[in-house]
Amino acid sequence: DTEVTQTPKHLVMGMTNKKSLKCEQHMGHRAMYWYKQKAKKPPELMFVYSYEKLSINESVPSRFSPECPNSSLLNLHLHALQPEDSALYLCASSLGGGSPLHFGNGTRLTVT
């Protein structure tokens, strides 16, 4: 079992829908991350939060909107997505400073 919990496990949404992905960790980690992984490809970094502040945005389209309400929670708000946004979205956390990243099991997103 992973110590980073992501919900939902699966999500199907239309291009006009608004939905949110959630991520939670209780390890006291201060850095949290969103990665996107397409089939048979490696994960690609989307966003990094450090001490609840957005520190890195890898030029992600504005239809993806991250939010860090507190040190244990990380959300990814989705709006007006495209079919090519279908992927596995992975959340990770770490103590920062080069410590290992701990990943959740991801949310499998399908955009129809």
Add this chain to the structure above:
Amino acid sequence: KQEVTQIPAALSVPEGENLVLNCSFTDSAIYNLQWFRQDPGKGLTSLLLIQSSQREQTSGRLNASLDKSSGRSTLYIAASQPGDSATYLCAGDNNAGNMLTFGGGTRLMVKP
């Protein structure tokens, strides 16, 4: 920008073999290198992290080495078992945990 490559892309071995997975990176100013395992449809499990000042790390049947001068890391798996079947990913970090760049992974199949 750091680029990470893994060879081979796929590997099939009989149970009991010792094997080596290779990872190469372009920027020797790497802060650390992390090896992960990913089972189908799941998130990533951290296996080993090697700091730039270290040359190797060991955990059970796994041993990972890092040679910054040649831009290479290897993951050695001793006495492979069918349960080791998974995709193995290496990732280089040039920014103390904030910017992991992943290789394309090696899909390992260990046959009984």
